[in-house]
Amino acid sequence: MPLPYQSSLDRRVAIIKALAHPSRLSIAEMLQDGERCVCDIRDLIGGDLSTISKHLSVMRDAGLLDLEKRGLNVYYRLRCPCLLSFLECVDSLAPEGGEANGP
Amino acid sequence: MPLPYQSSLDRRVAIIKALAHPSRLSIAEMLQDGERCVCDIRDLIGGDLSTISKHLSVMRDAGLLDLEKRGLNVYYRLRCPCLLSFLECVDSLAPEGGEANGP
């Protein structure tokens, strides 16, 4: 059980930390298109299922995600529709496109 | 010298990481009101000046901050005016006010 945060600053930081990892940010991005079950997320991110599950628990504990169990599957969805505009802001800071810029 | 990022994902993550610490988020918040010199920031955040300086370098390297030297002082300012709206989003995820809600 995650401890309650002592301050609103800590809560904000927990939410931001929950996005501050390549796999977790990718999860957030893919969930912008709608809910996904853990196995779908694993297919996209790769790596051990337990690793994915722990990333999801970090995001859950921060309050970023809601989950719903249906049958054998667990479906996650974003609680934060405004994420998209933040990512646009983030990208506006580093506009030179992507991969190690060749000519 | 910070290495160039291999992907746009890494760049995004670096920017988000640069906000994912209580002192650094507080710095970002205070810079929303306008530029500040390092000593002003130190007065607000507290702790060793070298620690503040390293936090600022993380934010600089991520591209969050611009700096300008004037006289003996170094003034930092946000390169990201859209930060504010993201923090509103973050707070909307945890609306129950602040500090460790006692009964």
Place this chain on the structure above:
DNA sequence: AAACTACTTGGCGAAATCGCCAAGTAAAGG
């Protein structure tokens, strides 16, 4: 130019995070 102010950088031990493996839980199917 020597002393001072305002920072930055190097170094290091302490703490947090990461990802894999193994083991545990819960719903569905045979």
Place this chain on the structure above:
DNA sequence: CCTTTACTTGGCGATTTCGCCAAGTAGTTT
């Protein structure tokens, strides 16, 4: 009920981050 599927949790070594101390750099003042 026993097995299978889908996921979660515990544990642990490896890497990363954190914050202080000490030392270095760059303008300023005297």
